[in-house]
Amino acid sequence: MEKKTIDIKIVDSWKIDDIVELYKAGGWWKEYYDKSGIPALIAGSFAFAVAVEGPSGKAIGMGRVLSDRISDAYIQDLVVFPEYRKHNIGTKLVRALIDHCHSKGVTWIALIAEPGTDAFYKTLGFKPMERYVPMLFPMER
Numbered sequence: 001m002e003k004k005t006i007d008i009k010i011v012d013s014w015k016i017d018d019i020v021e022l023y024k025a026g027g028w029w030k031e032y033y034d035k036s037g038i039p040a041l042i043a044g045s046f047a048f049a050v051a052v053e054g055p056s057g058k059a060i061g062m063g064r065v066l067s068d069r070i071s072d073a074y075i076q077d078l079v080v081f082p083e084y085r086k087h088n089i090g091t092k093l094v095r096a097l098i099d100h101c102h103s104k105g106v107t108w109i110a111l112i113a114e115p116g117t118d119a120f121y122k123t124l125g126f127k128p129m130e131r132y133v134p135m136l137f138p139m140e141r
Helices: 016-026 035-043 089-103 118-123
Strands: 005-010 047-054 058-067 072-080 108-111
Touching: 005 089, 016 035, 016 058, 016 072, 047 089, 058 089, 072 089, 089 118
Parallel strands: 072 108
Antiparallel strands: 005 047, 047 058, 058 072
């Protein structure tokens, strides 16, 4: 990747197809999902960050925070297109989300790291929560 300007923006909305492509890049998009729900997903997030390649305006990464807006927050859906990885874009997205939480007084910030990504999050100051086990209620599809 040649040197390009990358801006990180906290947004209230974004182009639906851009976000769907990022979810696909993360391996999280199911073909039966309804993309018309993307605006509500973004609006319902405590923070939704997009990494934007300038001057094209192309969304090349994203991440979001879910929170009670008082004490606890969870970072999720962090993804950068594969061809843009290893250029600190993920780091910038996470820092922007943490900064947003702190600016709103939310200081307890957690996430569930996918297998093989814990080293990345450790470089940003996250630590494993010893003796805690992430759990998921099964989907019925």
